Amino acid sequence: MIIRPATIEDIPQILALIRELAAYERDPLAVEATEADLLREGFGPSPRFFTLMAEVSGEVAGFALYFFNFSTWKGRSGIHLEDLFVRPQFRGLGIGKKLLCSVAEAALANGCGRLQWDVLDWNQPAIDFYEGLGAKFLNEWRIMRVSDEALASLAAAGGSHE
């Protein structure tokens, strides 16, 4: 098993993995991203995200995709793990753990004191897996979002600033 940083040549596989993860998360049509989006956002001079690929005998088995966030309490960056996925036929080999450990290594290497991610509340196998590796729920916190039309309305509601 090899864990390695993704290169531009991996983009088609990364997009395929993103789609497979969305299908697993019961939202297979949710992926609007294109290869051009991943190239532009992830492989330019200041990438918005970073990707690790897991390979077994030369085949792509899974991936982890993360970006940096910032904690105003800690005064330093942390890592937000956006996607972690192992293809079904490669499960049970410890690949998910190896990917997560590698992201933790990236966190330490970048001076980050925190690694966090969001988990679906019905995904008990994932929750068990993460808790077994020392992760804890942030119990008091919930996620809110404004998207698309609601976002445009909110921006328009601000009017001029001065």
Place this chain on the structure above:
Amino acid sequence: MIIRPATIEDIPQILALIRELAAYERDPLAVEATEADLLREGFGPSPRFFTLMAEVSGEVAGFALYFFNFSTWKGRSGIHLEDLFVRPQFRGLGIGKKLLCSVAEAALANGCGRLQWDVLDWNQPAIDFYEGLGAKFLNEWRIMRVSDEALASLAAAGGSHE
């Protein structure tokens, strides 16, 4: 009322606001950040975060601090609003809304289709405020985190990669 991007001169006020927000969130001793941290992470050539200051009659009334994230489904960046705070003596003037609208404008200006943040589940005034502006809970998702010693253990558990 003025909403404007923060400059290096605002760093002492930003740190003061971060501490006031932590106190409101019932964790007043949680702030380890220093002025040097904010300078290094937020005001260098590739800043990890961005800050908007709200002023009323020349006095700092509140702030919003955000950074960019990345959605693998959308294939583009979004904004994560890390902190939004209005000092108690300036509440009821619409400053919080104006700050949030300005962050929404920054999202649109940067091609982002999403703006999101985390809210404390007991902070009903904040939840009501956000829902009134079109925000929705991501009901299925929960936040997990590995910090400090647990993060170091996780990184160490990976061993060598190949």
